[in-house]
Amino acid sequence: xxxxxxxxxxxxxxxxxxxxxxxxxxxxxxxxxxxxxxxxxxxxxxxxxxxxxxxxxxxxxxxxxxxxxxxxxxxxxxxxxxxxxxxxxxxxxxxxxxxxxxxxxxxxxxxxxxxxxxxxxxxxxxxxxxxxxxxxxxxxxxxxxxxxxxxxxxxxxxxxxxxxxx
Amino acid sequence: xxxxxxxxxxxxxxxxxxxxxxxxxxxxxxxxxxxxxxxxxxxxxxxxxxxxxxxxxxxxxxxxxxxxxxxxxxxxxxxxxxxxxxxxxxxxxxxxxxxxxxxxxxxxxxxxxxxxxxxxxxxxxxxxxxxxxxxxxxxxxxxxxxxxxxxxxxxxxxxxxxxxxxxxxxxxxxxxxxxxxxxxxxxxxxxxxxxxxxxxxxxxxxxxxxxxxxxxxxxxxxxxxxxxxxxxxxxxxxxxxxxxxxxxxxxxxxxxxxxxxxxxxxxxxxxxxxxxxxxxxxxxxxxxxxxxxxxxxxxxxxxxxxxxxxxxxxxxxxxxxxxxxxxxxxxxxxxxxxxxxxxxxxxxxxxxxxxxxxxxxxxxxxxxxxxxxxxxxxxxxxxxxxxxxxxxxxxxxxxxxxxxxxxxxxxxxxxxxxxxxxxxxxxxxxxxxxxxxxxxxxxxxxxxxxxxxxxxxxxxxxxxxxxxxxxxxxxxxxxxxxxxxxxxxxxxxxxxxxxxxxxxxxxxxxxxxxxxxxxxxxxxxxxxxxxxxxxxxxx
Numbered sequence: 001x002x003x004x005x006x007x008x009x010x011x012x013x014x015x016x017x018x019x020x021x022x023x024x025x026x027x028x029x030x031x032x033x034x035x036x037x038x039x040x041x042x043x044x045x046x047x048x049x050x051x052x053x054x055x056x057x058x059x060x061x062x063x064x065x066x067x068x069x070x071x072x073x074x075x076x077x078x079x080x081x082x083x084x085x086x087x088x089x090x091x092x093x094x095x096x097x098x099x100x101x102x103x104x105x106x107x108x109x110x111x112x113x114x115x116x117x118x119x120x121x122x123x124x125x126x127x128x129x130x131x132x133x134x135x136x137x138x139x140x141x142x143x144x145x146x147x148x149x150x151x152x153x154x155x156x157x158x159x160x161x162x163x164x165x166x
Numbered sequence: 167x168x169x170x171x172x173x174x175x176x177x178x179x180x181x182x183x184x185x186x187x188x189x190x191x192x193x194x195x196x197x198x199x200x201x202x203x204x205x206x207x208x209x210x211x212x213x214x215x216x217x218x219x220x221x222x223x224x225x226x227x228x229x230x231x232x233x234x235x236x237x238x239x240x241x242x243x244x245x246x247x248x249x250x251x252x253x254x255x256x257x258x259x260x261x262x263x264x265x266x267x268x269x270x271x272x273x274x275x276x277x278x279x280x281x282x283x284x285x286x287x288x289x290x291x292x293x294x295x296x297x298x299x300x301x302x303x304x305x306x307x308x309x310x311x312x313x314x315x316x317x318x319x320x321x322x323x324x325x326x327x328x329x330x331x332x333x334x335x336x337x338x339x340x341x342x343x344x345x346x347x348x349x350x351x352x353x354x355x356x357x358x359x360x361x362x363x364x365x366x367x368x369x370x371x372x373x374x375x376x377x378x379x380x381x382x383x384x385x386x387x388x389x390x391x392x393x394x395x396x397x398x399x400x401x402x403x404x405x406x407x408x409x410x411x412x413x414x415x416x417x418x419x420x421x422x423x424x425x426x427x428x429x430x431x432x433x434x435x436x437x438x439x440x441x442x443x444x445x446x447x448x449x450x451x452x453x454x455x456x457x458x459x460x461x462x463x464x465x466x467x468x469x470x471x472x473x474x475x476x477x478x479x480x481x482x483x484x485x486x487x488x489x490x491x492x493x494x495x496x497x498x499x500x501x502x503x504x505x506x507x508x509x510x511x512x513x514x515x516x517x518x519x520x521x522x523x524x525x526x527x528x529x530x531x532x533x534x535x536x537x538x539x540x541x542x543x544x545x546x547x548x549x550x551x552x553x554x555x556x557x558x559x560x561x562x563x564x565x566x567x568x569x570x571x572x573x574x575x576x577x578x579x580x581x582x583x584x585x586x587x588x589x590x591x592x593x594x595x596x597x598x599x600x601x602x603x604x605x606x607x608x609x610x611x612x613x614x615x616x617x618x619x620x621x622x623x624x625x626x627x628x629x630x631x632x633x634x635x636x637x638x639x640x641x642x643x644x645x646x647x648x649x650x651x652x653x654x655x656x657x658x659x660x661x662x663x664x665x666x667x668x669x670x671x672x673x674x675x676x677x678x679x680x681x682x683x684x685x686x687x688x689x690x691x692x693x694x695x696x697x698x699x700x701x702x703x704x705x
Contacts, residue, residue: 011345014293019285026286043344056472063469069290069310072345166344 003032004058005077005084005154008047009163011070012038016045019068029053029061033086033151041165044072048084048153073163077154084154088132089114090123093143102142109135120145128152169297170195170328172335173261174203176304179337182232184208184223184588186216190236192263192276195328197234208588208617211609213240215581217247217318218607221256222585225568226544226593228382230311231585234261238276241322242283246575249287251318253572254403255380257311258318259304260288267295267324281322289317297330301337309341314348315467316380348466352483352491359479360438361495363460367436369504370396373419375448376403376571377441377465378485386489387440388412394499396438397508399427401448402557404441405567410536410560416508420448422554422704426511431455433507440464441485444474445572464488517558517705525699526672528555528626531682532598535624536561538682540594544568544586548579548599551632554704556598565593577606583621584614594622594686601627601655611665611693620690625658628698636703662693670694 010016017036024031032050039046051061065074077084094102102121106113111125125135129152136147156162167175173196177185186208189197200207210216213235220231231251235244241262251258264270265277281291290310292303300323307319364370378387384407391398391414398408399416402423408415417427431437432454439461444452452475455461463470463477464485471480481488521527532555539545547556547569560567568586570578583597599607604625614621629652638646662669672681672694685694 014295015281018282022285056476060469060473063472067315067467067469069343069346 001052001054002058003050003052005079005082005152006049006051006062006065006074007077007154007156008049008065008071009039009073010045010047011072012043012045013070016070017047019070020047020049020065023064023068024051024061027060027064029057033149035151035153037153044165048077048151050152075161077156081158082154082156084128084152085126086129086132086152087124087126087150088136089148090125090136090139090144091120091146092123092139093120093145095119098142102139105135105138111135167332167335168195168199168328169294169300169323169330169332170199171202172297172300172332173304173323173328174199174205175335176301176337177205177232178203180304180308181229185232185234186210186219186585187234188213188216188236188240190238190240190263190276192237192265192325193234193240193261193328194263195325196261196263196323208584208613210581210613213243214247214577215607215610215613217244217251217258217260218575218578218581219585219588220258220260221247221251221254222546222568222582223589224256224258224585225379225582226566226586226589230257230259230308232259232261236263236276237265237280238278240276241280242278245284245287248284248318248320250570250573250575250578252287252289254376254570255316256318257316259307259311260318260320262320262322263328264293264322264324266326268326270324281320284320287318288320291320291322293322294324294327297327297332300327300332301335305338306341306343310346314346315465315470349468349482350466350484350487352464352481352488354491356479356481357488357491357495360462360481361492361497363436363462363479364394364396364499365497367460367499368501369434370436370438370499370501371416371430371434372396372398372438372440373431373442374398374400374404374407374440375442376401378404378407379566381441381466381485383441383484383486383489386486386493390489390492393493395501395505396499397430397505399431401442401445401571402569403571405557406562406565409564410562416512418557421450422447422557424515424558425517426508426515429511429515430508434459436460436462438462438464439477440488441466443470449475522699522702523674525674525702526626526678526696527675528552528698528702529559530675531672531678531696532556532559533561534679535596535682538679538686539565539596541565543594543596544583546579546583546586546595546597548597548603549574549576549633550600550603551628551636551702551704552598552600552603552626554633555626558704576603579603580607580610580614580621580623583623584610584619587619587621594689596622596624598624598626600632601625601629602631602651605651605655608661611667614691615665615667622685622692622694624694624696626696626698627658628700628702629655630700632700632702633704636705639703658693658695668692672696
């Protein structure tokens with residue numbers, strides 16, 4: 001089992017996301033994360049999917065997704081040639097005394113405190129997944145109340161793979 | 167003009183001649199508008215069979231089959247037919263009525279989320295939101311259904327859209343897709359590689375699948391196989407690509423196929439798999455077709471190549487184009503010894519049967535039937551033991567052999583035969599089913615009579631759901647469970663009389679030939695009951 005990051009460019013049609021996720025579920029493929037958002041051209045949506053499976057399955061995923069009528073392009077975002085980012089919001093239980101400790105850790109990771117309450121605060125961190133995992137690991141000393149992660153969004157480096165839209 | 171008029175005009179523009187279906191309120195505007203058109207409507211007796219009939223027409227005509235049903239239960243009844251067409255890559259456009267746009271999602275009477283429900287069985291689906299979109303959507307739907315790897319497309323049209331006024335209808339000349347662009351021509355580098363390997367091969371073989379029919383490449387494949395004397399085997403869906411008696415044809419592969427065909431495939435050193443998806447029933451051990459051999463896999467669907475087996479030379483494209491390109495290459499290949507080997511396998515490895523003389527022997531009966539059928543007749547086999555006997559013993563000449571291969575949908579033969587006959591009224595069309603599958607679509611006898619569709623129906627009656635009985639015989643040591651249909655089955659002679667259909671019964675082989683001749687003599691509907699030994703087996 002390995003993970004592979006795919007970038008998709010799809011027609012921004014009604015139901016396009018369900019067609020893609022439906023394909024994954026009915027063929028038994030695993031989605032680790034999926035993020036979608038409209039591109040600069042509102043006719044298209046860019047989707048980043050992290051899928052897991054063995055080599056053959058991952059190749060099949062690429063072919064089966066490419067077959068969908070709404071899918072204009074799918075290609076792998078290779079780690080060495082791409083930038084991946086994920087945003088994560090973490091709600092930590094913290095009394096006023098403990099608050100400074102959290103802030104210190106957050107500073108080291110260039111995370112931001114985006115909400116403070118009497119007994120909790122929310123930290124926002126953006127980065128690749130290993131950075132986020134490391135950050136969450138360091139917060140184990142505190143009580144994490146809730147986590148919301150977006151899943152990764154990615155782009156290839158440079159302008160080679162850019163698709164110019166008619 | 168209203169949306170429904172536009173829908174009908176679009177069908178006319180696509181050259182549609184027949185629409186199979188069943189009305190209901192939500193599709194009534196469409197069925198009202200179609201009265202103004204020359205398009206023929208065929209009222210089936212249950213919606214599933216509208217899709218099967220459209221499938222039968224599509225397979226014989228090579229064009230898109232069309233069916234139109236109402237919302238809710240009408241649409242959900244269609245699903246099995248759509249899934250059947252999808253599994254065999256048959257091009258259909260299925261039109262469903264839908265409740266008023268503003269009511270969608272509120273669970274009103276006869277509402278079903280049909281685009282959601284068929285998602286995994288269609289190539290694409292549309293829910294029409296504006297009447298102005300009708301021409302574009304219809305144009306796209308027909309294009310998607312009948313290009314690349316063919317398949318069903320569903321268009322769901324809410325009743326208010328069908329009734330909405332459209333100012334003018336502009337039917338687009340061509341489709342504009344940013345996304346959907348199937349590969350048709352095979353890559354010349356890959357084609358040259360195949361030819362190079364063919365020159366070296368000592369034991370080449372072609373395995374032809376249903377895709378050869380779908381791309382209308384039968385003549386091209388036959389020419390190529392004959393020109394270079396390359397032996398051909400076929401899958402169930404590829405039956406009829408070669409004439410059964412063609413000296414270069416070596417049978418059907420798979421666990422229900424001929425032993426000599428499987429042996430030929432396994433012993434080859436180069437196999438050209440064309441328009442076949444290496445499905446489990448055809449190729450039960452995919453590794454056998456890759457070890458010690460060059461595997462060339464030709465398919466219009468790139469996702470099929472490498473799905474079940476990794477080929478040495480993948481070749482994406484349409485079979486017709488690719489075989490034409492093969493013919494343009496200059497090369498020689500010599501393998502007479504291999505052909506002699508295969509001929510000896512074919513002569514010595516025929517399955518042995520011990521027919522019970524008190525009953526009709528399916529093998530002898532189907533052989534006789536084939537001999538007497540017209541050269542270009544269409545034989546539609548249902549699903550069950552009758553299907554396997556039909557595959558093994560029907561002798562295809564220049565006609566077609568149709569069956570539900572991928573989905574194995576019982577009840578397919580009678581409605582598909584109706585569609586096949588309507589596609590070409592000059593052709594003789596025979597549906598062969600078992601007494602189980604017959605009862606799944608016997609209501610269509612009414613459609614046959616009402617619309618004067620002279621198809622012939624043969625029921626192989628053994629009072630069992632024979633295929634499952636056979637499985638229980640081998641797997642559960644004759645502990646039969648819910649397979650006995652003797653009690654309750656109708657008297658087919660009386661049933662035929664009720665529909666005013668002439669009837670013939672064949673009890674054993676004694677007078678079978680005369681009865682077959684009488685059965686086939688006139689171009690009119692007739693029902694023939696063959697009494698088959700309840701304990702007969704396909705293997």
